[in-house]
Amino acid sequence: xxxxxxxxxxxxxxxxxxxxxxxxxxxxxxxxxxxxxxxxxxxxxxxxxxxxxxxxxxxxxxxxxxxxxxxxxxxxxxxxxxxxxxxxxxxxxxxxxxxxxxxxxxxxxxxxxxxxxxxxxxxxxxxxxxxxxxxxxxxxx
Amino acid sequence: xxxxxxxxxxxxxxxxxxxxxxxxxxxxxxxxxxxxxxxxxxxxxxxxxxxxxxxxxxxxxxxxxxxxxxxxxxxxxxxxxxxxxxxxxxxxxxxxxxxxxxxxxxxxxxxxxxxxxxxxxxxxxxxxxxxxxxxxxxxxxxxxxxxxxxxxxxxxxxxxxxxxxxxxxxxxxxxxxxxxxxxxxxxx
Numbered sequence: 001x002x003x004x005x006x007x008x009x010x011x012x013x014x015x016x017x018x019x020x021x022x023x024x025x026x027x028x029x030x031x032x033x034x035x036x037x038x039x040x041x042x043x044x045x046x047x048x049x050x051x052x053x054x055x056x057x058x059x060x061x062x063x064x065x066x067x068x069x070x071x072x073x074x075x076x077x078x079x080x081x082x083x084x085x086x087x088x089x090x091x092x093x094x095x096x097x098x099x100x101x102x103x104x105x106x107x108x109x110x111x112x113x114x115x116x117x118x119x120x121x122x123x124x125x126x127x128x129x130x131x132x133x134x135x136x137x138x139x140x141x
Numbered sequence: 142x143x144x145x146x147x148x149x150x151x152x153x154x155x156x157x158x159x160x161x162x163x164x165x166x167x168x169x170x171x172x173x174x175x176x177x178x179x180x181x182x183x184x185x186x187x188x189x190x191x192x193x194x195x196x197x198x199x200x201x202x203x204x205x206x207x208x209x210x211x212x213x214x215x216x217x218x219x220x221x222x223x224x225x226x227x228x229x230x231x232x233x234x235x236x237x238x239x240x241x242x243x244x245x246x247x248x249x250x251x252x253x254x255x256x257x258x259x260x261x262x263x264x265x266x267x268x269x270x271x272x273x274x275x276x277x278x279x280x281x282x283x284x285x286x287x288x289x290x291x292x293x294x295x296x297x298x299x300x301x302x303x304x305x306x307x308x309x310x311x312x313x314x315x316x317x318x319x320x321x322x323x324x325x326x327x328x329x
Contacts, residue, residue, distance in 0.1 A: 019152035026150045026303065029168030034196060104144050112148045115297065 008036035011108035013099045015042060016071030023114030028079055030112075037085040039106050040075055042068040043095040052092070065090065146189060146307045149297055170197040174271040176204045176262050176292075179234065182277030184320060186307040187238065190275040191319040193305075194247045199272070201242060203235055203251035204265050206258040228253065238320065245319040259295035266302055275305045 012027040014020045031038045044064045050057055072088045079086045087106075091098035103111050175190040177183045187203070194201050207228075235251040242249040254261045266274055278293040297304045 022152050023150040026148075026168050030148075033168055100143055109145050110148055111143070111145060112150060114152055115149045116152050 008034055008110070009039060009106060009108050010036050010110045010112060011039045011041065011099070011103050011106060012112045013041055013043070013095070014071075014075065014114070016068060016075070019116055020114040023112055024075060024078075027112045028082055028084060031079070031084045032082060036110075037087075038079055039087045039089065039102070039108060040072055040079070041089040041091060041099065041102050042072055043098045044068060044090065044092040045095055046092050048094065061092065143308060146305055148303055148305045150303050151301055170194075170199040170272045172202060172269060172271045172273075173199050174202050174204060174262070174266050174269065174274045176206065176258070176274075176276050177235070177238065178205065178258075180277065180279075182279055182308065184277075186275050186277035186305075188318060188320055189305070189307050191242055191245055191247050193273070193275065194242075195245065199247075201247055201249040202265070202269055202271065203238055203249060204262060205231055205235060205251070205253050206261045207231075207253060207255045208258055241320050247319070258292045259299070262292070262296055263299055266300065271302060273303050273305060274300060275307065278306045278308045 010027060010031055012023065014024060027038060030036065044061055046052060046057075046061065052058065052061060068090055072090065076086045076088050089102055089106075091102060099111065099113075102108070170193065173190055173194055175183075175187050177187060187201075190201055193199070231253055232251075235253070239249045239251050252265065254265065262274070262276075265271075274296060276293050276296065278291065293304075293306050297306065
């Protein structure tokens with residue numbers, strides 16, 4: 001983040017869940033106050049090694065894609081209504097890696113994600129993605 | 142490796158469990174907390190913090206946590222004097238950072254606290270009603286992460302206010318550092 005100045009690009013990684021609405025509001029607020037543009041993205045989580053063309057997997061991915069596209073379109077409309085310049089992306093794969101890749105190609109200077117702040121047993125049972133930010137790059141959880 | 146700093150926003154539910162001051166969702170920044178252990182990554186985080194504060198006209202609270210290495214029962218005069226000497230030294234270094242921030246037009250204050258770093262940091266964030274925590278991260282993974290842990294990760298999981306983690310600073314060409322090289326030790 002060549003923080004924060006004209007031409008700043010913020011990448012918001014979202015799963016479109018109810019919890020991510022806080023991150024969306026914050027990202028829009030920050031983009032407006034810093035005069036930054038926004039790139040919003042979602043990742044269709046799909047483990048490597050699985051065949052995306054296998055019929056069952058295809059059905060699963062198509063369903064996810066439909067859902068995510070609707071959510072991103074709505075998000076984009078809300079941001080544009082606030083006067084923010086927005087681009088959107090959907091990627092397939094491992095969230096942390098895909099977010100990192102888009103951040104690089106888009107030359108994002110700040111990545112924003114939401115977190116549910118899982119700790120203790122929650123962390124053991126349900127992976128907390130923002131922790132990946134220290135090694136790679138986070139994705140919403 | 143993550144190509145730029147990461148800003149993590151806690152969900153509404155998570156915020157509600159934390160400090161009541163953090164229930165707002167606006168991106169207004171009035172007070173920023175920057176923990177400093179004088180490592181390269183914490184000073185890079187402070188550099189970012191200064192830029193964010195300048196842009197948002199926010200103030201910075203610098204925090205250094207004196208972590209207890211052992212709980213000895215040595216209260217003899219030399220030990221007490223040594224502790225005082227360390228504290229005086231740290232106060233001097235924090236004062237220099239605060240002066241550098243002041244010359245960049247960023248109002249700041251500093252504090253030294255004791256205890257576990259993550260706990261002290263979160264306590265300060267709550268008591269000072271900060272809007273954002275900006276902290277550096279060493280980016281440990283694997284065994285190193287298991288052995289030494291990560292203060293940043295612990296804060297990120299438990300904080301009720303947004304946390305900006307800086308691992309790969311990316312300053313624009315021509316960027317003039319707020320913190321001069323004299324304030325940044327060659328090795329830590």
